[in-house]
Structures are given as C-alpha cells and as structure tokens.
Amino acid sequence: MSRFVDTVVATATGEQGSRRGMTTGEPSTPEHRTWAQVHARATRVAGALVEAGVTPGAAVAVLAGDPAEIAPAVQGAWLAGASTTMLHQPTARTDLAEWAEDTVRVLGMIDSGLVLLGAPFDALSPVLVERGITHHRITDLDADPLTTPVEVPESATALLQLTSGSTAHPKAVRITHGNLWSNMEGMREAVHLDPEVDRMVSWLPLFHDMGMVGFLTLPMLYGVDLVKVTPVDFLGRPVLWPELISRHRGTITAAPNFAYAVVAKRMRGLADGELDLSSLRIALNGAEPIDPEAVRSFTAEGARFGLPPESVLCAYGMAETTLGVTFAPVFTGMAVDVVDADLLEAERRAEPSAEPGARSFALLGPPLPGLEIRVVDDAGTLLGDRRVGRLQVRGEAVTPGYLTVDGPVPTTGPGGWLDTGDQGYLVGEQVVVCGRLKDVIIMGGRNIYPTDVERAATAVDGVRAGNAVAVRLDAGTRRERFAVVVESRFASEEEEVKRLTKAITAKVVDAVGVRPFSVVVLPPGSVPKTPSGKLRRTSAAALVTV
Structure with a gap:
C-alpha cells in the first residue's frame, strides 16, 4: 500500500485534519475548508470515478483553476488508485483549436481517457466534445463515498507532471508513490515543518511542480494550513x-x-x-x-x-x-x-x-x-x-x-x-x-551564462522585471553570438527604444565583456514563456532578425 495515500487518509481523518485546512477565494470571498472536509469530498469523487470505470493505474487528467475544486479531485483520483495529470491551461490569447490538438496529443501520450473539468474552464466542454475527449465536470462527481482507498504499490504512478517544453512535443515526468513520499519527507525534514505552527501561502500554478507538489500535496499530506490563490490573482x-x-x-x-x-x-x-x-x-x-x-x-x-x-x-x-x-x-x-x-x-x-x-x-x-x-x-x-x-x-x-x-x-x-x-x-x-x-553561450572559448546577460538587461530602467532573455545565435559554430530580447512599456516609442538599446548594450558589455549582436525591444506579453512562466530562450530566437 502507498505510504503517501495512507498518510493523506490518516491526516484527514485524525485530529489534525479537523483543525487545519485550506483557505481559497481570497480576497473577495474567502472560504476555509478543513482537510477532513476536503477528504470527505474526495471520497465521493473517488466513488464516482470507480463507478465511471476508472481502474488502478489509470491516468486521470485535470483541467481546472480553482484550488477548491482541484484539491478533492486529485485526492479522489489517488484514492481510486489512479494517477493525476494537470493539463496546461489555455489563456485569453490561446488558439483553442491548437490547444485542443495539443491536449489530444498529451492525453494519448499518457494513455488517459478521462478529463476532469472545473472552473473557470467549464466553457471548454464543447471543445472537448468536438475532439471526442471524455470528460466530467468535477462538481458532478458525487457518488457514494469510497470508504477504503484502492491499494496500489509504491511503484505505481501517482503524478504525471508535464514538463515546460513545447506543447507540440510534450513530455511527462512519471512520479511514483514512492518518489512522492521520499521527496515529501525530505522537504519536511529540511524545513523543520511544524503543522501546529506553520501556515503556507501561495499563488503558484497547480499545473507546475512547485505549486502542485509543494503547495497543495505537501500541506494536504501533513495537515498544514494553506492559503491558496491563483496566478491570475497574483499577476492582476x-x-x-x-x-x-x-x-x-x-x-x-x-x-x-x-x-x-x-x-x-x-x-x-x-x-x-x-x-x-x-x-x-x-x-x-x-x-x-x-x-x-x-x-x-x-x-x-x-x-x-x-x-x-x-x-x-x-x-x-x-x-x-x-x-x-x-x-x-x-x-x-x-x-x-x-x-x-x-x-x-x-x-x-x-x-x-x-x-x-x-x-x-x-x-x-x-x-x-x-x-x-x-x-x-x-x-x-x-x-x-x-x-x-x-x-x-x-x-x-x-x-x-x-x-x-x-x-x-x-x-x-x-x-x-x-x-x-x-x-x-x-x-x-x-x-x-x-x-x-x-543555453550557455560560447564565444572565443568562453562560457557566457545567459542569466548574467539577462540580469544586466533588467537592471536598465524601463525593462520589465523577469522579461529579458539572452538568445544564442548560430549555436555551435565559429560565428556563435547572442542577442538580447526584452519587454518594455516604451516599445512603441522610437526614442525610448534607442535609449533602451544603448543602455542595455552598455550594461551587458560591463557585465560579460561582450557586445550583443542586437537588442530587441518588444511590448509587454511578447517574450515567449512556458505555461509555468519560465523563459523560452530557443523560441525567442525567432524574434531576432539576423
């Protein structure tokens, strides 16, 4: 039996589960649910999944943004003996046809025949139907409680974590119950976690490992109070x-x-x-x-x-x-x-x-x-x-x-x-x-780290924090060089762009001793990033005119 699932259940049904839990809905409509309440809902989700034909080892995908829905959904999947995968979430700028094709590709890769759909993505139901993707709304999963978790071995898959690479060429990291338990215990020991005292606060996305594992699964496992909002709340x-x-x-x-x-x-x-x-x-x-x-x-x-x-x-x-x-x-x-x-x-x-x-x-x-x-x-x-x-x-x-x-x-x-x-x-x-x-840039036998270039660029007034990327050009050849792509709210002002280009070039030369081939200034939202917010240096190369 999974030590991870055993502990989740023991925490939820013990004293800690009735006193600690998760607060969602901040800042407008905060609501606190104890881990016991999350677990009670999860047992009904698990019962519905088993009734729907989910068997041990099945892969259940989740597309939802509300932590209050996600928590019982993923726990319910684990109680039913299934693994969970948080699907990449479309944004207002996402081409839904492309997103749907990418999602079909991911579901085929993980061999999943079921998507659990929750707010604010309920409106995507017709898109999933059109692609023949079986799905259930999380709010509709409400059967008789599954009183005993389905037994799975430590080697069973608990989490299929999609990596931050191209959605057209997806890859999922297979995390077993044993992997999950070991890393949770290691982190608990390293931070001296005290469920009686600690309270965790997070806006991190639950489709990323830091949010899903560190700021949902870990507090659920050990019964730590959690205050959880969404990346949209933070960015806004x-x-x-x-x-x-x-x-x-x-x-x-x-x-x-x-x-x-x-x-x-x-x-x-x-x-x-x-x-x-x-x-x-x-x-x-x-x-x-x-x-x-x-x-x-x-x-x-x-x-x-x-x-x-x-x-x-x-x-x-x-x-x-x-x-x-x-x-x-x-x-x-x-x-x-x-x-x-x-x-x-x-x-x-x-x-x-x-x-x-x-x-x-x-x-x-x-x-x-x-x-x-x-x-x-x-x-x-x-x-x-x-x-x-x-x-x-x-x-x-x-x-x-x-x-x-x-x-x-x-x-x-x-x-x-x-x-x-x-x-x-x-x-x-x-x-x-x-x-x-x-990503290391090699020029004249020197290893130039893109982070040094990016830190120098973001030190310039007018460059948006976290939105500068150093791009390798002609990588692996004698002509290897690099460009700097940044975002700025002044991107449409010609004189400001000239000022930024000059200042960024000077800062980069001071930092690494090499002049960039070019500096590209773009409006906010232009620098390519992964669904979890990391810079996509390779994709950014397409923004540079060589």
Whole structure:
C-alpha cells in the first residue's frame, strides 16, 4: 500500500485534519475548508470515478483553476488508485483549436481517457466534445463515498507532471508513490515543518511542480494550513501576495525569482505599517536562476514591514526529483559565492574573488535527505570542489522515466544517476547552479551564462522585471553570438527604444565583456514563456532578425 495515500487518509481523518485546512477565494470571498472536509469530498469523487470505470493505474487528467475544486479531485483520483495529470491551461490569447490538438496529443501520450473539468474552464466542454475527449465536470462527481482507498504499490504512478517544453512535443515526468513520499519527507525534514505552527501561502500554478507538489500535496499530506490563490490573482495585483502573508500570519511561501523582483517594486508604493511580514520564516526562491540583487531588493523593501532577511531560502529543484533537490539551511538567509569571472568562463573553475567584475551565485544548500548530487565532466569523470561541470542526481525521489509521444524513456544512466541538464559546481556539500547547458553561450572559448546577460538587461530602467532573455545565435559554430530580447512599456516609442538599446548594450558589455549582436525591444506579453512562466530562450530566437 502507498505510504503517501495512507498518510493523506490518516491526516484527514485524525485530529489534525479537523483543525487545519485550506483557505481559497481570497480576497473577495474567502472560504476555509478543513482537510477532513476536503477528504470527505474526495471520497465521493473517488466513488464516482470507480463507478465511471476508472481502474488502478489509470491516468486521470485535470483541467481546472480553482484550488477548491482541484484539491478533492486529485485526492479522489489517488484514492481510486489512479494517477493525476494537470493539463496546461489555455489563456485569453490561446488558439483553442491548437490547444485542443495539443491536449489530444498529451492525453494519448499518457494513455488517459478521462478529463476532469472545473472552473473557470467549464466553457471548454464543447471543445472537448468536438475532439471526442471524455470528460466530467468535477462538481458532478458525487457518488457514494469510497470508504477504503484502492491499494496500489509504491511503484505505481501517482503524478504525471508535464514538463515546460513545447506543447507540440510534450513530455511527462512519471512520479511514483514512492518518489512522492521520499521527496515529501525530505522537504519536511529540511524545513523543520511544524503543522501546529506553520501556515503556507501561495499563488503558484497547480499545473507546475512547485505549486502542485509543494503547495497543495505537501500541506494536504501533513495537515498544514494553506492559503491558496491563483496566478491570475497574483499577476492582476502582485501586492496581494504579501498582503495574504500579513493577514494570515503566513510562515512559509515560495516563488520563482522574478516574482520577488516584481513584488519588491510594488512594496515601494506602500506606506510603513501597511503590512506585517514578521511571521515569515521561509521565503523559498527557486524554479529559475536566482538573482542575488533581486533577493536583496526584496529583503530591503520587506524590512520596512518586519520581514526577517533570514527567511530567504535559496533552493534548487526539478520535476524529475518530484520537486526539491537542494535547500539552503533554514533561517540563514541568502549566501552568495563570488567567483573570478575569467576563470569561470575560460577554465570552468569557480575560484573565490573580490575583484571588480566577479560573478555572484546563490548557494543552494546540500541535497535533501534521500538524494545525492555530483559534478562530472562531459566524459563522465567526477570533478572536485569548485570545478564546473554537469550536475547529476540520484535517490529515491528520482523519477524512473519520462512518457513521450514516442513511448517511455528512462531518465537515469549507469549507477542510477540522472543528468539534470544543468551546469554547476560544489562548494563542500552546497550546490551552485550556473545555468542550463543548452543555453550557455560560447564565444572565443568562453562560457557566457545567459542569466548574467539577462540580469544586466533588467537592471536598465524601463525593462520589465523577469522579461529579458539572452538568445544564442548560430549555436555551435565559429560565428556563435547572442542577442538580447526584452519587454518594455516604451516599445512603441522610437526614442525610448534607442535609449533602451544603448543602455542595455552598455550594461551587458560591463557585465560579460561582450557586445550583443542586437537588442530587441518588444511590448509587454511578447517574450515567449512556458505555461509555468519560465523563459523560452530557443523560441525567442525567432524574434531576432539576423
């Protein structure tokens, strides 16, 4: 039997389940449901799924945005012995015909014959019917409760997490019940989780691993209070996030780096005393490269509202390990490794330096309990401290494989090691990530990291935070070079574009010593991103005229 499901049920039916739960609907119509109430609803969903013919090992897809509907739906699928997959959600700009074709492709890949549909996507029912996709509205799933969970082994699939790649060529990470349990326990131990004290606050999307695993499944498993809003709520009014932490006395939150940069700017407009962030003990920063300056801006602005700077927890994670890989030590704040830029780029050595032009990287902590990490060169030879190479990880939380349109693909190689696709190094037990291997720009024998270029560009006034992307051009050839694509609200003003182009070029040259081939300034919403908000550097290349 799954330890994960056993614990979910034990938590919900015990004292903790009747005292803790999730609050949704903020800020207009907040509603609190205990984990016992979520579970009671989930048992009826599970009963309806079994009646509908869902069998152990079946893949159930979910398309919904309301956390209040998603929580009992995914738990109900697990109780029925099925796996869950959160489908990519269409936006106002999405071509629904293309989205429907992509969805059919994903459902075929995961071998799913059922979609659970919820708000605000109920109106897509005719689109699914037209494509012959069987679906049920979550609100209609209400049968006699399934009193005993369907037994599945630890090796059974619990979650099929769609990756952030092209929707035309989908790939799903297969997370087993054993993977899920191991990573949950590792994260619980690393953050010293206390269900009696902690309250989690999040706007993260539930179709992304950080939101689904970290800020729905984990609090559901251990019975931690959760305040959950949607990405639309956050993007519409970013200051809502710190407001909820203040109002609910949140102790744990998390977000990608860009969100901390955005909210720091918004907090500048607030008067002293409007917020109280003194309760926060963990503000996890992960899911994309961490910009030390963005973190410092967040802690500086938050200090006026009692934010403890020690609450910042820099982390490294990926769906292939369920969620977490490394966490920095709790309540120690951000630690930065400052290294010689020339040695890093030319010799792939990360030597400490206090000289001008040195590079700064956040220290991301040691591996979570149950995981190991190492650094190797391209030939697979183990590298020592401060030698830059490929990061590899292994352990109980590591997925056994991907599902692709061409069939299953294993993820690990000899010895059970997973190649993360990231380049980095070790400082003792602590991990440093330099960037994605496929994105590193190679010019004149130097490795130039796109994040350095992007940080320089976003430092220019008028460039939208989190919306600058460094693009490789003529990759792998002697003519390799790069361009910078940014978003700005001044994109339609010719003189402003000239100013931005000149300022960005100067900043980039100062940062990496190389002039970009071109700078492209676009209006807000133009830079291509994944459904979870990560920059799509390869797709952005199409925006550059060569």
